[in-house]
Amino acid sequence: xxxxxxxxxxxxxxxxxxxxxxAFCREHFLEWMVESTIKTIDKYHMFKHSxxxxxxxxxxxxxxxxxxxxxxxxxxxxxxxxxxxxxxxIQYSHHSQQLTEKFADAxxxxxLVVNVPETYGETIPQMAERSKRGQGKPCAVCGLVKRxxxxxxxxxxxxxxxxxxxxxxxxxxxxxxNTLTWSLDMxxxxxxxxxxxxxxxxKVKPLCRFTEREMAAYTILSQIEYIFDECPFAVGSKSAYxxxxxxxxxxxxxxxxxKFYSDFLLAKKDGFLDNLHQDKPDYSQxxxxxxxxxxxxxxxxxxxxxxxxx
Ligand code: Q46
Ligand code: ZN
Ligand code: ZN
Numbered sequence: 234x235x236x237x238x239x240x241x242x243x244x245x246x247x248x249x250x251x252x253x254x255x256a257f258c259r260e261h262f263l264e265w266m267v268e269s270t271i272k273t274i275d276k277y278h279m280f281k282h283s284x285x286x287x288x289x290x291x292x293x294x295x296x297x298x299x300x301x302x303x304x305x306x307x308x309x310x311x312x313x314x315x316x317x318x319x320x321x322x323i324q325y326s327h328h329s330q331q332l333t334e335k336f337a338d339a340x341x342x343x344x345l346v347v348n349v350p351e352t353y354g355e356t357i358p359q360m361a362e363r364s365k366r367g368q369g370k371p372c373a374v375c376g377l378v379k380r381x382x383x384x385x386x387x388x389x390x391x392x393x394x395x396x397x398x399x400x401x402x403x404x405x406x407x408x409x410x411n412t413l414t415w416s417l418d419m420x421x422x423x424x425x426x427x428x429x430x431x432x433x434x435x436k437v438k439p440l441c442r443f444t445e446r447e448m449a450a451y452t453i454l455s456q457i458e459y460i461f462d463e464c465p466f467a468v469g470s471k472s473a474y475x476x477x478x479x480x481x482x483x484x485x486x487x488x489x490x491x492k493f494y495s496d497f498l499l500a501k502k503d504g505f506l507d508n509l510h511q512d513k514p515d516y517s518q519x520x521x522x523x524x525x526x527x528x529x530x531x532x533x534x535x536x537x538x539x540x541x542x543x
Pocket of ligand 2: 239
């Protein structure tokens with residue numbers, strides 16, 4: 234096996250990133266990750282030090298690493314954890330909440346917690362079951378609930394920015410899925426930054442240029458304790474399959490994932506999706522219950538789902 238040395242100090246490297254032709258020791262890898270995150274934040278004009286940021290944390294490696302980097306670099310970043318009530322024999326929600334709280338306590342960070350079963354009377358799998366949405370998987374309901382809660386909490390607590398820990402592998406898997414079905418409207422909404430529009434906080438993805446492997450290395454080398462188990466419902470998903478395919482491609486052609494994503498963003502900037510003749514969803518109405526923007530007359534999809542009183 235080839236032995237690599239650190240680009241900066243020539244010590245033995247702990248990671249070699251073929252796609253960047255870069256190898257680093259522990260110290261210089263962690264430094265590179267922090268510097269690269271700042272570059273991404275600036276490149277896409279995500280936020281400034283003067284803005285309050287709400288980080289969506291799940292207890293997984295990506296979101297905790299993101300919060301860690303923002304904390305280290307002096308951003309005003311608080312966290313939001315949403316307990317989904319997913320157990321599936323491994324106490325997934327309970328365990329991930331404990332790790333998130335431990336992380337926040339160790340750094341003196343503020344964490345907001347929303348407990349779905351306590352607030353709405355049902356766990357996510359129970360809501361999915363009752364509403365018969367999502368073909369036996371609770372992910373569609375889960376996505377809807379998480380989006381509504383994250384945005385509502387950000388707006389109510391006056392955070393202009395909502396940051397998520399999506400990494401390059403997540404973004405490229407979504408892009409591949411959308412390309413295979415030519416879902417141009419979905420591609421139009423895929424971006425490192427979604428600007429704030431009436432009633433929606435700005436959404437940003439500062440880790441969108443890091444691979445899953447780099448994120449795992451960052452959390453392990455930073456000794457951040459995170460939940461190793463994936464959500465049990467992520468297993469066997471389309472997205473997991475696309476990630477597997479893309480990793481095979483990356484092995485043969487290092488750098489393909491980043492190039493696919495960067496070239497997509499460049500093509501979009503050049504106007505490739507500008508003249509779509511599709512109606513954009515019209516969020517000009519306001520839900521009378523949760524006061525979130527909605528496309529519907531009367532209660533929004535979320536309030537209808539949770540059976541909120543009108
Ligand atoms: S959507 Fe589906 Fe995830 Fe919700 S139910 Fe689990 S896998 S957590 S990102
Ligand atoms: Zn070094
Ligand atoms: Zn509503």
